[in-house]
Amino acid sequence: MFEIAELNQALSPKSYNARLPALRASLLKAHFDLRSQKFPVVVIISGADGAGKGELVHRLNEWLDPRGVDTHAFWDSTDEERERPPYWRFWRALPARGRVGIFFGSWYTSAIIRRVLSKTKRQQFDAELDRIVEIERTLRDDGAELVKLWLHLPKAVQRRRLKALEAEGRLAPDDWKHFRLYDRFTGVSERALRHTDTEAAPWHIIEATDRRYREYTAGRILLKALGARLKSAARGAPKAPRPQAAPQGRGKAPGPSVLDNVDLSHRLTREEYAHQLEKHQASLSKLTWAAWEKRIPSVLVFEGSDAAGKGSAIRRVTEAMDPRLYRVIGVAAPTDEERAHHYLWRFWRHLPRAGMTTIFDRSWYGRVLVERVEGFASPDEWGRAYHEINEFEEELTEHGMVLSKFWLHLSLKEQLRRFRERQHVPYKRYKITDEDWRNRRKWGEYKAAVVEMVARSSTEFAPWTLVAAEDKRFARIQILKTLVDRLSAAL
Numbered sequence: 001m002f003e004i005a006e007l008n009q010a011l012s013p014k015s016y017n018a019r020l021p022a023l024r025a026s027l028l029k030a031h032f033d034l035r036s037q038k039f040p041v042v043v044i045i046s047g048a049d050g051a052g053k054g055e056l057v058h059r060l061n062e063w064l065d066p067r068g069v070d071t072h073a074f075w076d077s078t079d080e081e082r083e084r085p086p087y088w089r090f091w092r093a094l095p096a097r098g099r100v101g102i103f104f105g106s107w108y109t110s111a112i113i114r115r116v117l118s119k120t121k122r123q124q125f126d127a128e129l130d131r132i133v134e135i136e137r138t139l140r141d142d143g144a145e146l147v148k149l150w151l152h153l154p155k156a157v158q159r160r161r162l163k164a165l166e167a168e169g170r171l172a173p174d175d176w177k178h179f180r181l182y183d184r185f186t187g188v189s190e191r192a193l194r195h196t197d198t199e200a201a202p203w204h205i206i207e208a209t210d211r212r213y214r215e216y217t218a219g220r221i222l223l224k225a226l227g228a229r230l231k232s233a234a235r236g237a238p239k240a241p242r243p244q245a246a247p248q249g250r251g252k253a254p255g256p257s258v259l260d261n262v263d264l265s266h267r268l269t270r271e272e273y274a275h276q277l278e279k280h281q282a283s284l285s286k287l288t289w290a291a292w293e294k295r296i297p298s299v300l301v302f303e304g305s306d307a308a309g310k311g312s313a314i315r316r317v318t319e320a321m322d323p324r325l326y327r328v329i330g331v332a333a334p335t336d337e338e339r340a341h342h343y344l345w346r347f348w349r350h351l352p353r354a355g356m357t358t359i360f361d362r363s364w365y366g367r368v369l370v371e372r373v374e375g376f377a378s379p380d381e382w383g384r385a386y387h388e389i390n391e392f393e394e395e396l397t398e399h400g401m402v403l404s405k406f407w408l409h410l411s412l413k414e415q416l417r418r419f420r421e422r423q424h425v426p427y428k429r430y431k432i433t434d435e436d437w438r439n440r441r442k443w444g445e446y447k448a449a450v451v452e453m454v455a456r457s458s459t460e461f462a463p464w465t466l467v468a469a470e471d472k473r474f475a476r477i478q479i480l481k482t483l484v485d486r487l488s489a490a491l
Helices: 013-034 053-063 109-116 122-141 155-167 175-179 182-196 211-235 270-293 310-318 364-368 379-398 412-424 426-431 434-440 443-457 472-490
Strands: 041-047 069-073 100-104 145-152 203-207 298-304 326-330 357-361 402-409 464-468
Touching: 013 053, 013 211, 041 053, 041 211, 053 069, 053 100, 053 145, 053 211, 109 122, 109 182, 122 145, 122 182, 122 379, 145 211, 155 175, 155 182, 175 182, 182 203, 203 211, 270 310, 270 472, 298 310, 310 326, 310 357, 310 402, 310 472, 364 379, 364 443, 379 402, 379 443, 402 472, 412 426, 412 434, 434 443, 443 464, 464 472
Parallel strands: 041 100, 041 145, 069 100, 145 203, 298 357, 298 402, 326 357, 402 464
Antiparallel strands: none
16 A cells, blocks of 8 residues: 655755745644644654654654643563553553654564564564554544654665764664664565555655655655544544444344343352352462462453442452552543543553552443443444454453453342332442432343343453342352452463
8 A cells, every 4th residue: 555755855955944834834733723623643653773763753842832742752661561461551652632642663663573583473473463453443443643654764874874873872772783684674564564554544654864855754744644634523524433243143033131041049148158258268369469479460340230239249359359469440430531532541551560450340341331321422432342342351361461350230129129228228328329220210221231242242361250149148259259260270
C-alpha cells in the first residue's frame, strides 16, 4: 500500500523558510480546534537510527501548543514496566481526547529489534504484528487518529550520521551494532510496515536525508490528518462499524441458558462452612506467598447480579491474603479523566506487578452489561467490545497472569429477599439504592446480556466461573476453591 519516498529529497533554506510560517499557523489552528473534539491523536515516530527522530519530536513540540501535547520516549523499559504485559507502558501513555500524544519509539521498536537479532521466529514476529494491527484498530474504532511516520535513511547517509553523532558524543549504545545489520533491519522493517499498513492506520515513509524536507513533510502529513478528521467531525460523518460475529446460539430455538443450568440448590451448614473456610483460606494464603516468590501476578474479576454477595466474597478472599500482596479496585461510573480515554485504559492502569494480585469489584465487562442495557454504549461499541476484551485478556494470560473471572448468580426471589433485608437492617441500608430496584425491573435484559457475555468471552485462556450464589456460604467456598485450584496449577 505504501511506497518508500524517492531518495535525496531536499528543501533549500529559502524554500523551507518561505513555506514554514503558513504550515506552523495552520498546524497551530488545527491543534487549537482539536481541543473541543472527542478524539485523541497519536503520532508515532519511528525509523532508522540517526534519522533525526529526536529532532523531529522537538520540532513538533515547537510547532504545536505544548499545553496540548504529551510526549513519551520509549527506550529501555523500567522494572515496573517489565513486570507487566508489554503493551501496558503504551496504554497508560495514551493521550486523552482532544490532545496529541507523540510517541518517540512505540510498540514496533522492540518487535523489530527482537526479529532482527533472531530472538523471535518469523511466525512469532507476524503474530506480534497481527496484535499491533488489532491494537491500532481498537484505538481507531474508539475514535483515535493515528499518524505513523517512518524516517528512512540510505546506508551511506546513515554511516555519515552515526560518525557525526559519535564525534558529538550523542551516539546511542547500540547504534553501530544496528548499523552492521542495516540490510537485515531494512528487510524486517519493510515486512513490519507492509504488515501493519492499514486503511485505518497507514504508514507515511519520509526520506530523512535532508532535515528541512523531513520536518516540513512530517508537519504537512500531520496537518493533513488533523484537517481531514476535523472536517469529518464537523460534518458529523458516522464511523463505519466493524463487522461483528453473530453471538452464539442466534437463530436457534430458545432453550435453557447457561444461567438456567446453574444449580442454585447447593447449601452449606454453618459447621461445614466454617471447616471449609478455614481450610481453603489457609491454602490460599500459602499459595499467594508462593506466587509472590515466583513473581506470578493474579487478576480476579467479580461480576454478578445486585445483592449476589460480591463484596462479602471478596472479603473472604482478602482475609486469606497479606495486605501487602493485593489491591481491591471498586469500579463505579467512570470519571471525567477516564471518559476521555478508551474504556480499557482505566483497567490497564491497575494491572498488578509481578507477584501481586489485583481484585476488580466489577470490571471491563461493564461495557457489555450495564453500558449495553442502559444505553451508555452504542450497539457498535458494545458489539466490538467482546473481541477487544478477549484480546486484552489474552495479553494478560500470555504475560503469565492468573486471570480468574466469577459471575455470581442468584434467583429473582432470593434477590428480593436480600433487598428487603437491606432496607430493614440499619447497617445494610447503604447497600440498597433506587438504582438497584430499577435494575431489578430489567432483569430479563441483564440476563440476556450476561448469557451473551459468557458465550462470547469464556475462552480457553480466560474461562468464566459461574457461581451458585443463592447460598452465600456455598458461593464463598466455591470461589476460594477455584482460586486455590487456579494458583496451584500456575505454580
